[in-house]
Amino acid sequence: MTTVKKKILLITSPRPKPGDSPLHFGDNRPPQGLGYLAAYLKQNGHEVEIIDLYAFGGEIFHNNPFVNQEEIGKQLHIDILENIASFRPDFIGMYIHTMSFETACDLSRELKQFYPDLVQICGGPHPTIMPESMPDTFDYIVIGEGEYALLDIVEGYTSDRIIYGNHLRSKDLDKLPWPDFDLFWGKPYNWGLKLYEKDIWPVFTISTSRGCPFRCRFCGIKYVYPFFKGISERRIFDRMIQLAKRYGVETFYFREDCFTADLRRLEAFCSLIIEKGINFKWVCESRVKELSPRLIRKMRRAGCLGLYIGCESGSPRVLKNMRKDETREDFIEKFPILHEHGINTYTTWVYGTPDEHAADRRLTDELITMIQPTTVDRFVYIGIPKSDYYNQFLENREYEFIDKCGFLYPNGYLSLATQLYGKEDPRVQYVRRIYSQNSIANVDIQW
Ligand code: SF4
Missing domain, CATH: 3.20.20.70 (Aldolase class I)
Known part of the structure; x- marks a missing residue:
């Protein structure tokens, strides 16, 4: 089969708004995983762009202490729909972890509405551990490492919706090209x-x-x-x-x-x-x-x-x-x-x-x-889906709540978090708010 050059837009899913997550937002480093995927696709003759919505996709950009504030004025707010209109990709690949699962689903639905023919692929930790939770707006779900699976999708070698990644095919990371730092250097990362x-x-x-x-x-x-x-x-x-x-x-x-x-x-x-x-x-x-x-x-x-x-x-x-x-x-x-x-x-x-x-x-x-x-x-501690402790809390019903992203809050979570972080901490305020919205009673624990 002759390979036709394709255009692929790789993005990270947008991070939640400030005060909309129980976790820290990370320290704003360039996304190495997308860099690896881009390098591999380019090596195989395809055209790739990266848009890091997790780092620069909105309001948080102006509040993140790890973003170089002097650089902010040089960057424009990213409008993903406009970017798609100008790049006109054949595929969009979205990296999703549990914290941004909800924002990823919202974006995927929006993309399907505006660009129904754009093929949507998701990968990263959350789709890997919970493929069953991914909405059907995603045409493909990549499990584990993505390089070989993504190329198979782009070049039309598979029609399976769930595709298993590199770990079943190669143990040799030396065969993969390094991420291209030109894609990141000059942007206001940390x-x-x-x-x-x-x-x-x-x-x-x-x-x-x-x-x-x-x-x-x-x-x-x-x-x-x-x-x-x-x-x-x-x-x-x-x-x-x-x-x-x-x-x-x-x-x-x-x-x-x-x-x-x-x-x-x-x-x-x-x-x-x-x-x-x-x-x-x-x-x-x-x-x-x-x-x-x-x-x-x-x-x-x-x-x-x-x-x-x-x-x-x-x-x-x-x-x-x-x-x-x-x-x-x-x-x-x-x-x-x-x-x-x-x-x-x-x-x-x-x-x-x-x-x-x-x-x-x-x-x-x-x-x-x-x-x-x-x-x-x-x-x-917050339970990350599928970890052993998560399963243990789940089986023993020793938890206060499971949120929309899948995080599990064990019995006593809010009490301990309030004592450790303080009641004004945005993480505590977020959990207090979702408990109140869902009428969740919390268990008091003395530090
Ligand atoms: S298994 Fe333990 S040592 Fe390994 S990455 Fe996880 S926390 Fe770190």
Whole structure:
């Protein structure tokens, strides 16, 4: 079959309005996933544009602290219908996560009304874990990684509505082209690294793996990517050199589920940077248990400035229940070593998981005081569809509410969130409002 060049518009679904979500809106980095899809489609001869409605699609653009406010005046409000009228795509591909499920459905219905012949494809975490929830305005639903499935749809090799992605076809991420940063550079994304040092700019995000070998019960990653796979260390290193030459960037943020999951790759990557004597700086998502003192020293020598670490709890009982496979002792041992070597620690902690008591929360707070992370971000647990904890709360009917996006609020959620975030916090006000609209009674819990 001769391939006819097609036009594909890739978009992120618009983020909810301020005060319309129980979660933070994220830190406004360029969408790597769409970058990968665009690069693969272009490599196969198709024309692609990206519009990031999640970052720039409306009112939130003017309220997001991570958006460079000086740049705002240079950007126009994005009218997606106008963009479609001028680009005239054959397909529109929408990336959807649970937080923007409702806005995605609204937009899809609107697009169907104005452009009934435009083929709509959806993908991303939410369609992957809950394909049955996607409205029939979407002609295709891609499960998991999208590159090969999307190309099959665009080139007419499939007519199935639900299509399974790359993980069933290839384990080799080295075969995929890198995202084209020309699509993002110059737009008012968050190009800085304020969490670590105020003056680090620009910082480029790179995604070098998909999936995670661990199985934390609050996390739904295994349903999105069934196994871990990573880009080779040599290719990552070459990519950094390439970006440094083209954009003058020296600092990188490896933004993925667990950059350090493959210890062999991590060692080899650090060795490459040290051997070549190149002064790159980088931060990444990581666990601490597997990092030996020797490896931590080596990471620092290779330019590691900081780690994003999901500690989640200081209670041995809760950590075990989470199937975290890291202990309180791991944190007590590794944090001083990281700090001693000048590696900063951004940490997340979650309260309100199943069977957690006040004594467990105290253990968490004590541990935070003891290990003194550079940054502490505390959250109250909300159930993400299909994760083990979500299923447990659902089966035991231990929840106050499930909202339109599918988030589950366990018993005591509003009480804990009010105590942790404060009653003026927009997340708390949102949940209070939807509870009131739906006549939901909440359970009081003492911190
Ligand atoms: S929480 Fe992190 S370490 Fe645990 S399974 Fe999810 S991605 Fe892996």
